[in-house]
Amino acid sequence: MGTQLQLNQTSIQGVFEVRSLRGQDKRGSFARWFCQQELDQLLLGKAIRQINHSVNTNAGVVRGLHFQYPPAAEYKLVRCIRGEVMDFVVDLRAGSTTFLQHLGIRLREYDDLMLLIPPGCAHGFQALVDNSQLLYLHTSDYQPGFEGGCRIDDPCLKIQLPMPISTLSERDASFVSLAPDFNGIYV
Numbered sequence: 001m002g003t004q005l006q007l008n009q010t011s012i013q014g015v016f017e018v019r020s021l022r023g024q025d026k027r028g029s030f031a032r033w034f035c036q037q038e039l040d041q042l043l044l045g046k047a048i049r050q051i052n053h054s055v056n057t058n059a060g061v062v063r064g065l066h067f068q069y070p071p072a073a074e075y076k077l078v079r080c081i082r083g084e085v086m087d088f089v090v091d092l093r094a095g096s097t098t099f100l101q102h103l104g105i106r107l108r109e110y111d112d113l114m115l116l117i118p119p120g121c122a123h124g125f126q127a128l129v130d131n132s133q134l135l136y137l138h139t140s141d142y143q144p145g146f147e148g149g150c151r152i153d154d155p156c157l158k159i160q161l162p163m164p165i166s167t168l169s170e171r172d173a174s175f176v177s178l179a180p181d182f183n184g185i186y187v
């Protein structure tokens with residue numbers, strides 16, 4: 001099988017950069033994008049249940065921040081397959097040493113990079129160029145009844161977006177800021 005995915009722990013415990021080690025030859029190139037066996041140590045044996053594709057027509061589009069509550073809490077793998085996005089992960093896990101801290105990572109079409117986001121972390125992004133596209137792999141089924149969201153402009157998160165927001169869904173705009181006594185999600 002060999003190792004074809006390079007794992008780098010980020011500043012948020014359990015959030016990993018997963019880089020595909022692309023091989024080149026005279027025909028072109030080949031890269032492994034996902035391997036259950038290689039990622040098992042991080043996914044704790046959970047299998048991929050859903051794969052989604054997100055197309056963002058204009059630069060400046062923001063989606064998120066989104067997560068699912070237990071029992072639908074999930075690992076999510078995110079990859080930019082076209083264009084460029086600034087991707088954000090916020091740690092909402094009760095008791096975590098990085099509780100309410102966030103991470104911003106630029107994901108680009110040709111970087112061969114995915115972000116692995118564990119249960120209890122919220123995810124969102126801003127498209128930096130027109131027609132930026134993301135591919136998601138999820139370890140849970142989509143369960144609307146267990147969806148949660150945070151405001152990307154929540155003052156307590158202090159997320160700096162690279163550009164003004166061009167488009168935000170009504171649902172994302174309707175999220176309320178975290179309460180001062182928010183203690184986190186138990187996953």
Ligand SMILES: Cc1cn([C@H]2C[C@H](O)[C@@H](COP(=O)(O)OP(=O)(O)O[C@H]3O[C@@H](C)C(=O)[C@@H](O)[C@H]3O)O2)c(=O)[nH]c1=O
Nearest residue numbers: 052054063064065066067076123124125136138142169
């Ligand atoms: C989130 C999600 C939505 N859907 C459906 C519901 C709805 O009919 C349609 C569009 O859903 P939304 O408007 O919620 O899509 P969107 O706002 O793009 O939601 C996504 O945002 C980013 C930040 C994420 O991290 C993703 O996991 C996902 O939550 O797709 C699924 O089938 N599976 C899913 O996992």
